[in-house]
Amino acid sequence: MRMRTLINAGLTAALAAGMVLGATTPASAATVIDPERYSATPTGFGWYLSTNKATIDSWSNQYNMRVIGIEVIGPDNFAATMVHNSGVYQRGVSGSASWTTDETVDTLLDKLNGKRLLDLERYVVNGQTRFAAAWVDNPASNWHNYKWYINSTESHINTKLAELGGRIIDIDHVSGDRYDVVMIPNTGVDYKQSWTVFGKTLAEVGDLIGQHSARLVDVERHADGKWSAVLVKNDHAYWSWHPNLTAQAVVDMQAQKGLRPIHVKPFPFNGETRYSVIFVDNLDATSLKARDAIEQGAGYAKRGFYLKAVDGPVHNWLRGDTKFEPASMLKALHHVHAMRRVYLGSEQLTNPVTWYKNPNGPDNAGWCAYKDDGTPITTMPVNDNLENTLKGMMEQSDNRKTDAIYNRYGALALNNTADALGMTDTQLNHRIGCTWEAGGQVKASNELTLVDAGKLYEAVYRSSSPYLGTGSARDKFTELTGDGTFIFSAVMKDEAAALGLTLAQRNAFAAELWGAYKPGGYANAAEGATCDNTGCTALLMRSTAGGMISVPFKQANGTIVEKKFVYGAFIDGVFDCGVGDDKNCDAESAAMWPAVQASIAETLRPHLKAALATWK
Numbered sequence: 213m214r215m216r217t218l219i220n221a222g223l224t225a226a227l228a229a230g231m232v233l234g235a236t237t238p239a240s241a242a243t244v245i246d247p248e249r250y251s252a253t254p255t256g257f258g259w260y261l262s263t264n265k266a267t268i269d270s271w272s273n274q275y276n277m278r279v280i281g282i283e284v285i286g287p288d289n290f291a292a293t294m295v296h297n298s299g300v301y302q303r304g305v306s307g308s309a310s311w312t313t314d315e316t317v318d319t320l321l322d323k324l325n326g327k328r329l330l331d332l333e334r335y336v337v338n339g340q341t342r343f344a345a346a347w348v349d350n351p352a353s354n355w356h357n358y359k360w361y362i363n364s365t366e367s368h369i370n371t372k373l374a375e376l377g378g379r380i381i382d383i384d385h386v387s388g389d390r391y392d393v394v395m396i397p398n399t400g401v402d403y404k405q406s407w408t409v410f411g412k413t414l415a416e417v418g419d420l421i422g423q424h425s426a427r428l429v430d431v432e433r434h435a436d437g438k439w440s441a442v443l444v445k446n447d448h449a450y451w452s453w454h455p456n457l458t459a460q461a462v463v464d465m466q467a468q469k470g471l472r473p474i475h476v477k478p479f480p481f482n483g484e485t486r487y488s489v490i491f492v493d494n495l496d497a498t499s500l501k502a503r504d505a506i507e508q509g510a511g512y513a514k515r516g517f518y519l520k521a522v523d524g525p526v527h528n529w530l531r532g533d534t535k536f537e538p539a540s541m542l543k544a545l546h547h548v549h550a551m552r553r554v555y556l557g558s559e560q561l562t563n564p565v566t567w568y569k570n571p572n573g574p575d576n577a578g579w580c581a582y583k584d585d586g587t588p589i590t591t592m593p594v595n596d597n598l599e600n601t602l603k604g605m606m607e608q609s610d611n612r613k614t615d616a617i618y619n620r621y622g623a624l625a626l627n628n629t630a631d632a633l634g635m636t637d638t639q640l641n642h643r644i645g646c647t648w649e650a651g652g653q654v655k656a657s658n659e660l661t662l663v664d665a666g667k668l669y670e671a672v673y674r675s676s677s678p679y680l681g682t683g684s685a686r687d688k689f690t691e692l693t694g695d696g697t698f699i700f701s702a703v704m705k706d707e708a709a710a711l712g713l714t715l716a717q718r719n720a721f722a723a724e725l726w727g728a729y730k731p732g733g734y735a736n737a738a739e740g741a742t743c744d745n746t747g748c749t750a751l752l753m754r755s756t757a758g759g760m761i762s763v764p765f766k767q768a769n770g771t772i773v774e775k776k777f778v779y780g781a782f783i784d785g786v787f788d789c790g791v792g793d794d795k796n797c798d799a800e801s802a803a804m805w806p807a808v809q810a811s812i813a814e815t816l817r818p819h820l821k822a823a824l825a826t827w828k
Contacts, residue, residue: 245401246348246356247300248280248330249381249429249474252448252493256296257472261459261487264288265313273307279346282311283477284335290344291476291487304349313344317362326350328358329394331382356402360394362386366410369393379406380442385434405445411438414455427451428490433479450493450500457487468515470495470503470530499528502814506530506781509755509807511800513785518662519815522670522760522776528815531662535637536784538660539732540609540644541756544668546617547606547689547730548679549629550598555685561599567616568593577610578645586649599692606693606730611645618643623653633671633679635664645734665758666778669728673760673776689728696729696759697722700820703813707821713828721764721827724772729759731808735801738786747796751789755804756782757812763819766826775823779815781808 247253258277260268262285272279277294278301284290290313297306305327312323320343328350334343350356359376361369363386373380373395379402382394391410396402409420417439420426426443431453433439439455454465466473472494478485495503499517506515516531526532553559568581569592581589596613604610605617618626623640630638638661641654648655671679672689680686704725708718737743738750758780765773783804789797 246330246381248295249490249492250404250444250447251300252450252472253300254494254496254499255299255301255472257494258292258294259473259476260290260292261462261476262289262291262478262485265290268292268311269308272310276306278303278306278310278348280310281331281475282313282333282344282346284333284344285478285485287335287337287342288313291478293473293476295472303354304351305347310348311344311346313342315343315345316341317343320345328356329360329382332360332362332392332394333384334362334386334392356396358394358396360392362392363390364393365389366391373408379404379444380408380430382430383408383410383432383440383442385411385432385440391440407443409439409441409443411440413438417441421453428453428475430475431455431488431490432477433488448492452491453489454491455488456481457489459485459487462487462489465489466491467531467534469493470499495530496528498815498818499530501817502528502781502811503530505814506783506807506811508810509800509803509805510783511785511787513753513783513787515781515783515811516662517779517781517811517815518666519777519779519812520666520670522673522778523675527777527819533637533661533663535659535661536756536782537657537754538665538756538758538782539658539734539754540611540614541665541730541732541758541780541782542638542640542658542660543605543609543614543644543732544665544693544730544758545626545630545635545638545640546614546621547602547693548633548668548672549621549626550602550617551680551685551689552629554598554688555680559598561597561602561688563598565596565598565601565613565616565620566593567596567601567612569612577604577608577612580611580615580643580646580650582647582650584647584649586647586651588650599688603692609730609732614644615646630664630668633664634667635660637661638664660756662758662780662782665780669758669760669778672728673762673778690726693728693730693759696727696757696761697725699729699757699809700725700761700813700816703817704820704824707817708824711821711824711828713824717827718824721824724764725762727759727761729757729761731755731757731805733805735797741789742791744791746791747789749789749791751787751797751801752785753787753797753801753804754782754784755808756780756784757808761816763816763823765823775819777816777819779812781811783808 276297278297279292279294281293295301327347329347331346377397378395379398380393380395384392425446427446428441430442471491475490477488502517516534518532519528520526568590570579570581571592573579601613604613626640639659641656641658642648643650643653680689733755735751735753737748738752741748741750760778762774762776787797787800
């Protein structure tokens with residue numbers, strides 16, 4: 213599930229010292245560990261950087277989320293983290309029933325009957341101290357003892373920790389040497405090597421993390437810039453803490469890595485709101501491999517990957533709904549539009565098409581026929597037909613032939629096809645590969661998402677009402693594109709060898725593997741970059757690909773059952789190239805396309821392995 217974002221400022225207050233409250237022991241107690249901040253099992257999640265209670269309640273109720281962390285910014289303004297109330301994260305209460313606000317100590321005690329605190333936050337309303345809290349059910353079947361202390365000194369807290377044999381799960385600084393804490397006995401399933409720090413510098417917290425090979429589960433910034441924190445021994449492959457991020461940086465960090473926030477703490481900083489955030493991984497094992505692969509060529513640029521079964525579920529996702537400049541990958545839209553017209557009978561593949569060479573450049577696919585001011589050059593026409601033009605556009609990625617298709621149908625018709633296919637985040641603004649000064653276009657980047665690319669290919673190859681039917685039009689759509697199977701060849705060889713397949717078996721499998729795909733990519737000087745004969749100080753570079761792959765599963769009787777998947781990946785962003793011959797982004801550029809291919813291949817690896825196993 214996705215986050216919501218707003219921003220504001222915060223308040224704190226104090227209460228009488230040293231109060232302690234806890235749970236009543238039930239007749240029986242068989243517990244399982246709390247997963248909220250300790251599990252990296254992928255799950256749906258939600259988060260708000262700042263919004264009101266009604267919004268959090270509405271969204272969490274709608275999506276069966278439960279609040280696991282709350283931070284108070286104002287009387288009705290909160291930052292919240294949530295997880296989907298299912299699987300290992302299912303704990304009874306969800307939505308608005310999983311948290312509360314505007315409580316006194318007495319009213320909170322009443323509401324905690326049969327519940328257990330996860331997070332406690334204090335604030336002030338009209339001069340009166342109030343509490344917000346997140347909780348879980350605490351039934352006999354999964355009972356956990358716990359204690360909470362408010363406005364207590366470090367010494368008092370440590371004494372109570374020793375008495376309980378416990379560890380702190382939530383800490384909040386009140387003022388001076390006063391804290392609110394929630395603790396549990398550090399035994400049984402709740403046992404963790406744990407450390408709590410009170411009022412340390414940022415460097416000291418970092419040193420403790422390294423010293424104990426620990427990770428943070430809660431961290432609080434004091435008004436004086438010091439920090440209190442709860443650490444546990446690190447048992448996750450990946451986690452990260454970012455003590456001072458802007459709201460946009462929080463959003464970008466989460467999306468870039470596929471992370472789940474377990475703690476979001478807003479605080480005022482130099483006149484604006486900043487955030488301290490703790491993340492854990494929220495990707496499955498396959499997606500982690502795909503992320504590692506694409507990061508080899510992504511630098512600091514946006515990146516993403518996507519795999520979905522045709523007529524089936526999404527298997528892998530990283531920034532699947534992020535808009536990027538697709539470059540030639542978007543030529544698949546031109547192709548499906550033309551082939552739809554062929555399918556409906558308003559076009560023939562033999563119909564004449566004229567495209568133009570550029571006399572000022574080499575005779576290759578990359579040069580559209582336009583002057584620098586956008587005037588079309590028509591002195592070197594080539595008379596062709598629609599089939600050859602589409603083939604050149606898709607297989608050779610010929611920008612001159614793509615421009616002819618653009619001129620033939622127009623941007624409005626092509627964008628209408630995107631709308632008809634449900635590609636709601638797709639926009640064709642300019643002629644792909646041609647000058648932005650050319651007429652009839654918007655001077656803006658084209659836009660696509662991996663989800664939308666998947667919708668295009670799935671519409672063609674779905675079992676119910678395929679967009680091009682099931683006959684010659686769909687066959688020709690496939691024939692005129694690249695098949696993309698080479699992307700998966702290395703993974704296929706690895707998995708075939710691991711399974712002990714013979715070369716003949718592997719080759720027979722490969723002969724049945726087929727697909728349709730379109731890549732894209734280019735590099736331009738980035739805005740503000742300085743360029744000379746050695747290159748540019750910064751380049752805006754894109755590398756993209758998307759398509760469909762049909763994977764053959766052999767049945768016991770020897771028949772082949774095809775399972776189809778739509779896939780895609782992209783890298784899109786600015787790369788720092790430095791200056792001079794030693795740094796011109798050649799290495800960065802060379803790494804992008806292999807990284808895109810490798811990430812796609814990793815998402816399909818388990819499906820290729822399963823299919824290859826049927827060929828033994």
